[in-house]
Amino acid sequence: MTKKVLIVEDEKLIGLMLAEHVRELGCRVTKVVTNGEAAVLSVQSERPDAILMDISLDGVMDGIETAERIKDIEEIPILFFTGYQDSQLLQRAGAINPVGVIDKLDTTEAIREAISSLLQ
Secondary structure, eight states: OOOOEEEEEEEEHHHHHHHHHHTTTOOEEEEEEEEEHHHHHHHHHOOSSSSEESSSSSSSSSSHHHHHHHHOOOOOOOEEEOOOHHHHHHHHHHOOOSSSSEEETHHHHHHHHHHHTOOO
């Protein structure tokens, strides 16, 4: 069965890039959303198998708060993406027990490998 992946990314171009990587790995993108509220609604309606989550999002919730809310609904593997290397932010993200946290500015190959490990 093809895995379903939700992408939560406030930068549309990066969201489209991530969606392309997910499709190249043989998975289906349920949606690409830009804020936490839309992500929670998508989890409730689509029930993805995995989530690629930006830490910085549009709206009132950041990616970490969104992940906490989602984990209250259902235990879904989450891979965080961030352009920030703030230690407190990364510590908050680690408390969610994500599959990993990857730098958005990393190489394309490293990003693909991280997504691949999320989907296994």
